[in-house]
Amino acid sequence: MAKPKNVSEEPKGGTTAETVQNQSQTATAERPLKVDKILKKYSTYQSLYIDSHGGAYTTDTPQQLRGSAILYENPYFKP
Numbered sequence: 001m002a003k004p005k006n007v008s009e010e011p012k013g014g015t016t017a018e019t020v021q022n023q024s025q026t027a028t029a030e031r032p033l034k035v036d037k038i039l040k041k042y043s044t045y046q047s048l049y050i051d052s053h054g055g056a057y058t059t060d061t062p063q064q065l066r067g068s069a070i071l072y073e074n075p076y077f078k079p
Helices: 016-029 033-041
Strands: 047-050 070-073
Touching (some): 033 047
Antiparallel strands (some): 047 070
16 A cells, blocks of 8 residues: 655755746756757847747747747847
């Protein structure tokens, strides 16, 4: 028979709020590799929206066209 789980235990590594905060900090500090490659390719843009399929959109692209793309600041921007 399975042992009953103690619900009152906190997850390992701290509270749930701390875990969520740590995950959000690492998500903003590190870009996925494919996003990094796209930003290098478009170094003339200060920021770009990039979707999950690798599509890149400028900041003046309407929301209806870019959908759920995420805005990234381009560290490779060269004016």
